[in-house]
Amino acid sequence: MSTKPLWYRWARVYFAGTCIIGSGVLLYKYTTPTDEELIAAFSPEIRAEYEQNKAARKREAEELFKIMKQTSSSNDPIWKTGPIGSPFEKDQRNLSQTLIDYEQFKKDSGNDFKKDEIEQAKLQLIETEKLKQQQKSSSWWNWSK
Numbered sequence: 001m002s003t004k005p006l007w008y009r010w011a012r013v014y015f016a017g018t019c020i021i022g023s024g025v026l027l028y029k030y031t032t033p034t035d036e037e038l039i040a041a042f043s044p045e046i047r048a049e050y051e052q053n054k055a056a057r058k059r060e061a062e063e064l065f066k067i068m069k070q071t072s073s074s075n076d077p078i079w080k081t082g083p084i085g086s087p088f089e090k091d092q093r094n095l096s097q098t099l100i101d102y103e104q105f106k107k108d109s110g111n112d113f114k115k116d117e118i119e120q121a122k123l124q125l126i127e128t129e130k131l132k133q134q135q136k137s138s139s140w141w142n143w144s145k
Contacts, residue, residue, distance in 0.1 A: 056105050 039047060 055109060056102055059105060 039050060
């Protein structure tokens with residue numbers, strides 16, 4: 001048996017455990033890249049695809065959150081609520097496993113972009129007309145009216 005006191009042995013155990021856990025935390029903190037660093041390391045094609053699909057993933061997360069709310073408020077089992085069918089049940093295998101229709105989402109986002117451009121063009125037209133009216137009315141020094 002060891003001649004060291006019991007408290008000394010437990011102190012060594014706690015010290016060794018703290019060193020192992022602390023080194024793991026430090027390694028995790030300093031070796032894992034942030035999201036921005038990870039995206040910056042992508043190739044330009046993958047980065048462009050990531051940025052293009054960011055809005056679709058956000059919409060999909062919102063749909064999933066709606067389904068979670070619907071499921072939590074229902075008394076039915078989780079596999080029977082919501083629009084997503086279980087791939088393990090024969091009568092539900094042909095249901096769509098996607099939360100959103102990506103083609104429709106792209107069309108809608110394109111239409112929203114076009115509507116925003118039209119609104120900006122209208123605002124610019126109104127601003128241009130106001131400036132034109134101000135130029136006509138503010139020419140008091142011009143004698144050749």
